[in-house]
Amino acid sequence: xxxxxxxxxxxxxxxxxxxxxxxxxxxxxxxxxxxxxxxxxxxxxxxxxxxxxxxxxxxxxxxxxxxxxxxxxxxxxxxxxxxxxxxxxxxxxxxxxxxxxxxxxxxxxxxxxxxxxxxxxxxxxxxxxxxxxxxxxxxxxxxxxxxxxxxxxxxxxxxxxxxxxxxxxxxxxxxxxxxxxxxxxxxxxxxxxx
Amino acid sequence: xxxxxxxxxxxxxxxxxxxxxxxxxxxxxxxxxxxxxxxxxxxxxxxxxxxxxxxxxxxxxxxxxxxxxxxxxxxxxxxxxxxxxxxxxxxxxxxxxxxxxxxxxxxxxxxxxxxxxxxxxxxxxxxxxxxxxxxxxxxxxxxxxxxxxxxxxxxxxxxxxxxxxxxxxxxxxxxxxxxxxxxxxxxxxxxxxx
Numbered sequence: 001x002x003x004x005x006x007x008x009x010x011x012x013x014x015x016x017x018x019x020x021x022x023x024x025x026x027x028x029x030x031x032x033x034x035x036x037x038x039x040x041x042x043x044x045x046x047x048x049x050x051x052x053x054x055x056x057x058x059x060x061x062x063x064x065x066x067x068x069x070x071x072x073x074x075x076x077x078x079x080x081x082x083x084x085x086x087x088x089x090x091x092x093x094x095x096x097x098x099x100x101x102x103x104x105x106x107x108x109x110x111x112x113x114x115x116x117x118x119x120x121x122x123x124x125x126x127x128x129x130x131x132x133x134x135x136x137x138x139x140x141x142x143x144x145x146x147x148x149x150x151x152x153x154x155x156x157x158x159x160x161x162x163x164x165x166x167x168x169x170x171x172x173x174x175x176x177x178x179x180x181x182x183x184x185x186x187x188x189x190x191x192x193x194x
Numbered sequence: 195x196x197x198x199x200x201x202x203x204x205x206x207x208x209x210x211x212x213x214x215x216x217x218x219x220x221x222x223x224x225x226x227x228x229x230x231x232x233x234x235x236x237x238x239x240x241x242x243x244x245x246x247x248x249x250x251x252x253x254x255x256x257x258x259x260x261x262x263x264x265x266x267x268x269x270x271x272x273x274x275x276x277x278x279x280x281x282x283x284x285x286x287x288x289x290x291x292x293x294x295x296x297x298x299x300x301x302x303x304x305x306x307x308x309x310x311x312x313x314x315x316x317x318x319x320x321x322x323x324x325x326x327x328x329x330x331x332x333x334x335x336x337x338x339x340x341x342x343x344x345x346x347x348x349x350x351x352x353x354x355x356x357x358x359x360x361x362x363x364x365x366x367x368x369x370x371x372x373x374x375x376x377x378x379x380x381x382x383x384x385x386x387x388x
Binding site (some may be wrong): 015019021023024025028029030031032035036058059062063066067069070073074075076077078080084085086087101102110111113114 | 209215217219222223253256257263267268269272279280296304305308
């Protein structure tokens with residue numbers, strides 16, 4: 001059992017509707033010790049491949065993404081859910097991301113300036129459930145003609161379709177914690193990790 | 195001239211309407227080297243005082259805040275602009291933040307769980323202009339009965355009212371870069387730093 005799995009059992013709270021509340025250490029209050037452990041896990045898995053940039057989506061992916069980028073000594077880019085006044089239509093790539101939780105489709109954008117064809121981009125996010133946010137990031141990277149080096153996730157709800165969706169598109173996915181079930185308000189991890 | 199000032203002169207772009215575009219290294223793409231230099235500046239200024247928590251507001255404050263929190267070995271908390279499904283009305287502090295750029299007032303929230311009366315909270319943000327976001331964070335910290343240990347800003351537009359607003363409320367403010375003017379598409383820094 002890795003550090004993040006231990007913290008989920010200690011401090012995570014399961015709420016009705018398959019919701020796992022980890023806002024005491026991962027996505028509202030953020031414990032830097034959790035970040036350091038998460039970054040080490042990603043480095044172990046992805047550390048030997050060519051990565052020229054780390055990308056995530058605002059807001060809760062930013063903390064693990066910047067700390068990993070600092071270790072890899074590459075820039076980090078976060079996709080924005082709002083349209084910055086400094087970025088014109090023809091200066092950006094955009095894609096639509098549907099949130100099943102909020103039942104809402106939002107436009108997500110990045111500036112064309114910051115991904116080039118020869119980039120090899122690692123996608124990082126805190127949660128993977130339906131995979132819509134990650135597939136949106138994949139779309140943005142591919143619009144730029146760049147390569148997806150892989151996808152790194154802190155917590156995956158393996159009983160939802162995101163994992164298969166990403167694997168089916170031929171992308172290497174590594175999730176630090178894979179949750180098999182949240183039934184009966186109990187967290188059960190998958191036995192095999194990846 | 196500090197590192198961030200040098201990068202602003204090298205890579206910042208002044209746009210009409212006193213807009214300084216620094217999204218190649220600070221608030222869209224983020225250069226970890228800039229983050230490390232910024233964190234060192236904050237540590238030099240705030241390092242010897244009691245800080246139990248770092249707080250910021252999503253999204254572009256998160257990167258400097260988590261990297262500083264990691265050095266200080268304290269948790270980081272980011273205020274949210276949307277209402278998480280896992281947080282009921284009576285479980286959160288909320289405040290209104292007005293954005294003059296977007297001409298929009300938004301509710302910003304934190305969970306009551308993560309600030310206690312005996313906390314001494316350092317507020318971090320990437321930009322200071324009118325000071326509305328920082329004063330919103332000050333309000334949230336004070337609703338919790340906690341102390342504001344100080345405010346650390348990466349780039350301050352010193353010709354806008356935020357600096358004075360914060361100083362007038364008796365809070366110690368340290369801005370790494372203080373911009374006197376963006377007129378004629380040129381960045382001029384204040385001679386005295388703080």
